[in-house]
Amino acid sequence: MLPLIGLIIGIILGLVLNIPVPVSLSKYLGIAVLAALDSAIGGLRASLEMKFNEKLFFTGIFSNTLMAAFIVFMGDRLGIDLYLAAVVAFGVRLFQNLALVRRHYFQKRHWE
Template sequence: MWIPLIGLILGVLMGLLLPVKIPVVYSKYMSVAVLAALDSVFGGLRASMEENFDNAIFLTGFFSNTLLAAFLAYIGDQLGVELYLAAVLVFGVRLFQNLAIIRRHLLKR
C-alpha cells in the first residue's frame, strides 16, 4: 500500500520544488500522461487496500498506460483529431471510480 502513496507524494513534491517548464506544444501529451499515471497510482492504492497489490503489475500498468495515452495524443495530432480527449475521458472516469472505491474502503475501517 505504501509504494504507490510514497511515489505519489514524491512526484508531487518534485513537481512543486523543481522549476520545470513544459512547452505549450506538449501540454496535451503531459495532461494525458499525468492522468494515466494518477490512474495507475490510485489503482495501486485500491489494489493494496484489497490486498492484491502486485509490484510488477503496478509498474507495467503505470508505464504502459502513460505511453499509450501519449501515443493516442500523438496519433490524434497527426490525424488532426482531438483524440487525446478520449484518453482524458477514460482515465478521468477510472480515476474517480478508484477514488470512490478507496473512500469506501477507508470509511468501512
C-alpha cells in the same frame, strides 16, 4: 501517509528543477498527469483489496502512459481530438477507483 509525503516531495522537486516544457508538449504532460493519478489511485484500491502487485502496478503505469501519449500523438496527426478518449477513460477509472477506495476504507474500519 507515505504517498502524501511523496506528493509534497514531488511538488518541491518540480519547483526546484523548474523543467522547461514547450507549449506544444503541454497536452502530453496533462495526459501523463492523469495516467499517473489513475495509477496511484488504482494502486491504493488494490492495496486495500490486498491484491497489490508491484510488477502489475509499475507495468500498468508505463503502458498506460505510453498508450495515452500514442493516442494524443495520433489525434494530433489525424486532426481529431483523440486525447479526449484518454481523458475520459482515465477520468472514469479515476472516479470508479476513488469510490471503491472509499468503500473499502469504511468496510475495513467496520471490520475492525
